[in-house]
Amino acid sequence: MDFLNIFRLALRSLARNKLRSSLTMLGIVIGVGAVIATVSIGQGAEFLIRQSIQSLGTNAVFISAGSNRPGGLRMGFWAVKSLTMDDVLAILREVPLIREASPVVVNRQQVVYQNQNWSTTVNGTSPNYFTIRTWAVSSGTVFSDEEVETDANVCVLGTTVSRYLFGEEDPVGKIIRIRDLPFKVVGLLESKGQSVTGDDQDDRLFAPYTTVQKKLSGITWIQYINASAISPEASEASVPQIESLLRERHRIRPGTDDDFSVRTQSDVADLLTSTQRVMTLLLGSIASVSLLVGGIGIMNIMLVSVTERTREIGLRMAVGATEADVQSQFLIEAVTLSLMGGLLGIVAGLGGSAAISNFLGWPTLLSASAIAAAALFAGAVGVFFGYYPARKAARLDPIEALRYE
Amino acid sequence: MPEAPSSAGGAATGAAPASGALLRLVGVHKTYNLGETQVLALRGVSLEIAAGDFVAVMGASGSGKSTLMNILGCLDRPTRGEYFLENVGVSGLSKVELAKIRNRRIGFVFQQFNLLARTSAQENVELPTVYAGIPRAQREQRAREALEAVGLADRAHHQPSQLSGGQQQRVAIARALVNNPPILLADEPTGNLDSRTSVEIMDIFQRLNEEKNITVILVTHEADIAQYAKRILEFRDGRLRRDVPVSRRLIAREVLPTLPALDDEEEGLPASPAASPA
Numbered sequence: 254m255d256f257l258n259i260f261r262l263a264l265r266s267l268a269r270n271k272l273r274s275s276l277t278m279l280g281i282v283i284g285v286g287a288v289i290a291t292v293s294i295g296q297g298a299e300f301l302i303r304q305s306i307q308s309l310g311t312n313a314v315f316i317s318a319g320s321n322r323p324g325g326l327r328m329g330f331w332a333v334k335s336l337t338m339d340d341v342l343a344i345l346r347e348v349p350l351i352r353e354a355s356p357v358v359v360n361r362q363q364v365v366y367q368n369q370n371w372s373t374t375v376n377g378t379s380p381n382y383f384t385i386r387t388w389a390v391s392s393g394t395v396f397s398d399e400e401v402e403t404d405a406n407v408c409v410l411g412t413t414v415s416r417y418l419f420g421e422e423d424p425v426g427k428i429i430r431i432r433d434l435p436f437k438v439v440g441l442l443e444s445k446g447q448s449v450t451g452d453d454q455d456d457r458l459f460a461p462y463t464t465v466q467k468k469l470s471g472i473t474w475i476q477y478i479n480a481s482a483i484s485p486e487a488s489e490a491s492v493p494q495i496e497s498l499l500r501e502r503h504r505i506r507p508g509t510d511d512d513f514s515v516r517t518q519s520d521v522a523d524l525l526t527s528t529q530r531v532m533t534l535l536l537g538s539i540a541s542v543s544l545l546v547g548g549i550g551i552m553n554i555m556l557v558s559v560t561e562r563t564r565e566i567g568l569r570m571a572v573g574a575t576e577a578d579v580q581s582q583f584l585i586e587a588v589t590l591s592l593m594g595g596l597l598g599i600v601a602g603l604g605g606s607a608a609i610s611n612f613l614g615w616p617t618l619l620s621a622s623a624i625a626a627a628a629l630f631a632g633a634v635g636v637f638f639g640y641y642p643a644r645k646a647a648r649l650d651p652i653e654a655l656r657y658e
Numbered sequence: 659m660p661e662a663p664s665s666a667g668g669a670a671t672g673a674a675p676a677s678g679a680l681l682r683l684v685g686v687h688k689t690y691n692l693g694e695t696q697v698l699a700l701r702g703v704s705l706e707i708a709a710g711d712f713v714a715v716m717g718a719s720g721s722g723k724s725t726l727m728n729i730l731g732c733l734d735r736p737t738r739g740e741y742f743l744e745n746v747g748v749s750g751l752s753k754v755e756l757a758k759i760r761n762r763r764i765g766f767v768f769q770q771f772n773l774l775a776r777t778s779a780q781e782n783v784e785l786p787t788v789y790a791g792i793p794r795a796q797r798e799q800r801a802r803e804a805l806e807a808v809g810l811a812d813r814a815h816h817q818p819s820q821l822s823g824g825q826q827q828r829v830a831i832a833r834a835l836v837n838n839p840p841i842l843l844a845d846e847p848t849g850n851l852d853s854r855t856s857v858e859i860m861d862i863f864q865r866l867n868e869e870k871n872i873t874v875i876l877v878t879h880e881a882d883i884a885q886y887a888k889r890i891l892e893f894r895d896g897r898l899r900r901d902v903p904v905s906r907r908l909i910a911r912e913v914l915p916t917l918p919a920l921d922d923e924e925e926g927l928p929a930s931p932a933a934s935p936a
Contacts (some may be wrong), residue, residue, distance in 0.1 A: 258788050269776045568772045571733060572833065573761020573789040575754045651733050655768065 258346055262614065263585040270558075273429065277554045278594035281634065284544025285598025285627045291369075291607040292623045293541045295533025297616035299526050302578035306522045308639055313385065313518045314490045316344075316495060317477040328458060334474040335503060335512040342480055342513075347498055350491035355382035358465045358472070363412065364458060365430040371417040375408075375431065375458050377465025378479075383409075383442075385481040387466035393425035393440035401461040404468065409440040411455035434468060436460065442630055488517045547594065555587050555642035566646050567654025578648035589641020595631025666694075679706035679742075680840065681730060686739035688725050690894075701727035701896040702739070709840065712867045712874045714884035714904075717893035726844070726893065727877050731757045731843045761789050765834025765872075769846035771826045772866060773833075781812040783832045790837055799852055804832035808862055814921040824855035831862055835872075842866065845875045848883055854917045860886040860908055861910035886910060 267274045270490035318336045371515035424438040445454040608618040688700040719722040728734040741748045783801040808828040848856035866872045885908045892900035
């Protein structure tokens with residue numbers, strides 16, 4: 254007997270008990286749906302992280318003062334006053350893989366415009382910082398190299414700062430006060446949204462690093478260097494070169510720790526996405542428990558079905574069904590339940606993740622491979638949990654089965 | 659072996675000679691092991707049934723007649739002795755081969771009808787053809803013909819619950835016939851039917867026996883039903899006690915007009931659900 258016929262028989266048997274079949278399927282629907290929804294949320298988060306890392310600027314290389322050797326990322330923590338503008342110039346001069354580099358000096362300040370004020374991070378940089386970050390202005394311009402030379406009191410605003418100080422007004426050309434010093438707003442940056450670590454990248458104010466060093470912080474060192482390599486591959490390759498250059502310049506003896514750390518975009522991305530992946534895996538495995546429970550539901554109902562249909566099985570054997578025919582029929586019934594449940598579960602999972610991204614604003618991303626894996630897993634659940642009941646049906650003695658009341 | 663030799667009875671009914679027997683049992687024993695006790699269901703049965711015969715197997719419960727049916731129907735194998743079906747020894751066959759024989763060579767009719775619930779008569783009749791691997795269009799054709807042969811062509815799309823007991827049994831007979839087997843095994847086919855319907859079923863059997871030369875083996879404990887057969891085999895305590903031709907055979911076609919028509923059971927009328935046994 255061919256597969257198509259057995260399949261038709263199985264479908265017909267399932268159709269004879271619609272309520273029961275659909276309830277059994279529901280277990281698998283929920284299981285597969287939950288797996289797909291959680292995985293799609295996880296992958297959405299991962300994608301978001303990757304994307305925001307990308308938004309840091311292509312081929313980015315970060316050099317921060319102080320060692321942060323033990324595992325964690327501690328951006329914004331500068332234990333050592335080790336980096337200087339000379340280091341920036343040396344990198345640009347001696348590491349050909351690096352195309353651009355900008356010093357960054359960070360200082361938190363209260364910013365005032367007329368009767369409005371806002372506390373924000375003042376970033377002292379050079380003009381090429383915006384090139385490195387691929388960050389354009391929506392209005393005005395960024396400050397110039399001349400203004401860096403002359404420690405000019407000019408600044409470029411992030412959209413959040415601008416909104417708090419100026420509302421909808423265009424800030425370009427206005428004068429704001431930082432530490433009672435007047436600063437002329439020369440540009441307004443485009444919105445860049447949240448960073449990977451969740452802070453608002455638009456809540457920043459940029460000024461020439463010389464101005465920040467001398468007039469706001471009163472320091473001569475810099476806190477980190479934002480650089481960009483000539484290509485994504487070069488950013489990885491440049492790391493050891495920068496490290497050996499800086500070790501030499503800082504006179505660090507072999508065997509002692511660096512007083513700086515160099516990271517590329519992919520380091521950051523890997524760290525954050527691996528964390529995210531663990532989360533996804535955890536959620537996914539919790540969801541797959543419900544798939545397992547759905548599988549047990551199938552087994553349960555198939556066992557009931559075999560008992561209930563004992564006489565039918567006996568009759569089928571009497572009219573010529575072989576053990577293999579009976580076994581295939583019951584196995585296909587189980588697999589049909591689980592596969593149909595799987596398909597509906599995929600639909601439910603898609604709907605669920607769409608609903609989540611709509612109502613909760615979480616990003617979701619569905620990969621075809623996750624869907625295929627869910628469908629395959631559902632099928633496997635059907636085979637696994639359907640095998641025993643099917644075997645039991647096939648092993649029935651036709652005489653006993655026909656006599657069964 | 660003190661049993662009555664079967665060949666005598668067979669010869670008396672004018673059946674084909676022993677060598678050409680359709681079914682042949684030689685010293686068949688069947689023992690069931692029920693834990694500590696052993697049940698000797700058959701204790702050395704030898705008999706022959708020729709093609710075209712119509713045999714009634716009689717006996718009280720426990721006489722071994724059900725076991726005999728199971729062996730004749732290839733649902734079970736003898737513990738000792740040999741069963742030849744169309745001159746093939748059944749003991750040596752695999753389960754798959756036995757299933758094939760049941761499918762192609764034997765039609766089963768049961769006391770309980772054993773129709774699939776919530777399944778149309780047509781689909782019920784098609785069932786053996788599905789396992790025979792017959793193409794779909796041909797299956798439908800054959801099922802229609804079989805239903806026609808039992809006079810139920812107009813009930814093809816009814817489900818068992820919409821049919822009377824007699825009609826259900828006729829669907830079951832159609833199912834038994836659909837693969838054109840040479841042998842029809844009926845196990846108490848009239849046990850759940852009233853007397854008129856029983857005679858109608860006997861009429862179908864007799865016509866199949868006459869017109870299509872189908873060998874009918876009928877297990878029954880009703881002496882009057884056995885009178886429709888050509889030959890009676892009587893079993894007691896696992897042994898064949900009597901093998902006699904039916905001297906005054908009843909012909910269902912002649913008996914039917916003498917019986918009073920039973921209201922709803924007539925085939926022209928739609929069966930009320932209450933009329934069909936649970």
